[in-house]
Amino acid sequence: MIHIQAIKAFQDNYIWLLSESGSQQCLVVDPGEADVVEKAMKSLNLALSGVLITHHHWDHTNGIQALTKDRNIPVYGPDNAEISGITYPLNGTETLTVLGTEFNILKTPGHTLDHIAYFANPDQDDPILFCGDTLFSAGCGRLFEGTAEQMLSSLNKLRSLPKNTRVYCAHEYTLANLAFARAVEPANPSIKEYRNKVIQLREQGRPSLPSSLELEFTINPFLRIDQHSVITAVKEHAPCTVLSNDAEVFGALRHWKDQF
Numbered sequence: 103m104i105h106i107q108a109i110k111a112f113q114d115n116y117i118w119l120l121s122e123s124g125s126q127q128c129l130v131v132d133p134g135e136a137d138v139v140e141k142a143m144k145s146l147n148l149a150l151s152g153v154l155i156t157h158h159h160w161d162h163t164n165g166i167q168a169l170t171k172d173r174n175i176p177v178y179g180p181d182n183a184e185i186s187g188i189t190y191p192l193n194g195t196e197t198l199t200v201l202g203t204e205f206n207i208l209k210t211p212g213h214t215l216d217h218i219a220y221f222a223n224p225d226q227d228d229p230i231l232f233c234g235d236t237l238f239s240a241g242c243g244r245l246f247e248g249t250a251e252q253m254l255s256s257l258n259k260l261r262s263l264p265k266n267t268r269v270y271c272a273h274e275y276t277l278a279n280l281a282f283a284r285a286v287e288p289a290n291p292s293i294k295e296y297r298n299k300v301i302q303l304r305e306q307g308r309p310s311l312p313s314s315l316e317l318e319f320t321i322n323p324f325l326r327i328d329q330h331s332v333i334t335a336v337k338e339h340a341p342c343t344v345l346s347n348d349a350e351v352f353g354a355l356r357h358w359k360d361q362f
């Protein structure tokens with residue numbers, strides 16, 4: 103069975119630490135910092151056996167060099183020469199077995215063009231998804247490199263995963279995202295209920311993550327662009343914008359959030 107712990111980094115990043123019952127081996131996802139990873143592994147008596155990277159941004163990759171300096175371990179990540187230290191470049195079609203678990207690699211361009219996500223459906227537990235900066239709880243990544251069409255198609259790919267998938271995002275943005283979700287759908291009771299729960303968790307210094315796809319379907323406006331309430335809110339916010347298809351609704355919603 104895989105155990106997953108959050109290591110806090112920088113202001114609001116999470117580096118996810120994966121370990122397996124009965125083993126001292128562990129993996130980290132998106133180590134933007136090495137020191138915090140070393141400290142966590144030391145306190146848990148774990149040894150690093152590999153690194154997974156979702157995209158090229160520095161706050162997800164800066165720890166690679168220090169973590170691999172004295173370790174001969176695989177670093178999996180996008181096939182992008184800009185990221186130094188990747189030893190197994192992935193193009194988004196592979197399956198990968200690490201820590202005794204098979205992960206499917208999903209190509210998820212939009213936030214960046216090289217973005218990939220890692221999905222596993224272990225026998226004894228709910229499925230898990232490491233989606234970097236593509237999907238956040240109650241939100242989604244900014245479009246730094248890709249188009250609205252690309253991001254929407256990436257999110258649709260994630261949407262099609264089993265609804266009990268546990269979603270491990272790379273940032274603690276949930277409360278800020280919920281403020282926007284509430285502005286889009288003020289009458290959605292699930293947003294209010296979830297917000298109260300997240301406020302409590304954050305007051306206790308606990309992560310709001312992982313989320314689940316099932317929950318995101320009820321509260322995340324970016325996964326709800328087919329809902330009448332969301333389309334109406336986007337139309338009211340940007341009355342002059344043409345909204346003739348899902349990508350245009352998504353693009354207008356993302357643009358609204360960028361200025362929120």
Ligand SMILES: [Zn+2]
Pocket residue numbers: 157159213235
């Ligand atoms: Zn990023």
